[in-house]
Amino acid sequence: MAAFRAIISYTDMNHREKAVLQRGMNFRLHPQYSVILMSVRKNAPYHDQWHEDRGLLEYEGHDEPRRPGTDPKRADQPMRYTGGSLAENGMFYEAAIAYKQGHSPPEVVHVYEKIANGIWSDRGTFELIDACTKQVEGRKVFRFFMRPIQVTSTAEPILRQTRMIPTSVKVEVWRRDGGRCVICQSNKNLHFDHDVPFSKGGSSVTAANVRLLCAKHNLQKGSKVQSLLPFLLAISGGLASRAAG
Numbered sequence: 001m002a003a004f005r006a007i008i009s010y011t012d013m014n015h016r017e018k019a020v021l022q023r024g025m026n027f028r029l030h031p032q033y034s035v036i037l038m039s040v041r042k043n044a045p046y047h048d049q050w051h052e053d054r055g056l057l058e059y060e061g062h063d064e065p066r067r068p069g070t071d072p073k074r075a076d077q078p079m080r081y082t083g084g085s086l087a088e089n090g091m092f093y094e095a096a097i098a099y100k101q102g103h104s105p106p107e108v109v110h111v112y113e114k115i116a117n118g119i120w121s122d123r124g125t126f127e128l129i130d131a132c133t134k135q136v137e138g139r140k141v142f143r144f145f146m147r148p149i150q151v152t153s154t155a156e157p158i159l160r161q162t163r164m165i166p167t168s169v170k171v172e173v174w175r176r177d178g179g180r181c182v183i184c185q186s187n188k189n190l191h192f193d194h195d196v197p198f199s200k201g202g203s204s205v206t207a208a209n210v211r212l213l214c215a216k217h218n219l220q221k222g223s224k225v226q227s228l229l230p231f232l233l234a235i236s237g238g239l240a241s242r243a244a245g
């Protein structure tokens with residue numbers, strides 16, 4: 001469901017994944033796929049980023065666990081734990097390399113993006129297609145590259161449309177509508193709804209023609225949805241660490 005980029009609570013996210021998600025990287029959380037949590041907040045401790053033109057996600061690996069007397073931000077990001085077993089970095093890395101070398105299909109990864117404290121955006125399902133390590137400020141960091149799995153033919157128009165609503169408008173709409181569907185007041189499965197459908201030439205320049213709708217009312221309306229994109233950075237706390245919350 002590439003088009004389904006709902007806003008969900010932390011509780012909903014856990015319910016959906018049947019897990020208590022506390023780490024950013026969750027290799028093979030389920031037999032069929034992995035789960036990552038990410039943030040592109042300006043002050044986020046990890047440098048995740050969207051390459052929106054290709055829909056590509058560049059995701060940073062995790063630091064060493066915090067221990068007394070150490071600074072995880074100065075140490076190499078671990079491939080393995082001290083006991084020798086692969087860290088999450090190592091598991092994702094080996095999966096990416098196996099795919100690149102033609103030994104296995106790409107790892108399927110479901111991505112959630114933190115919008116604000118307790119509020120997450122379901123970014124959909126991706127394939128892990130590449131990984132590398134880089135020297136950054138004197139230490140080794142991992143980078144992972146994921147591309148969206150194209151599930152429906154509507155994915156592309158929605159991606160394009162998503163960029164049409166400026167961040168400032170999204171923030172204004174979110175605040176004006178109080179983070180709830182304007183029809184039923186639900187705060188679940190919200191989307192930005194463009195009052196004049198993009199296909200009919202609607203402009204999204206002002207908050208006046210953008211509103212929050214739940215999935216049900218958005219479907220009833222029958223127009224394309226606007227996902228709540230990382231705008232939300234403006235109102236968000238972001239990830240304090242590679243941890244949920």
Ligand SMILES: [Zn+2]
Binds near residue numbers: 183184185186215217
């Ligand atoms: Zn509603």
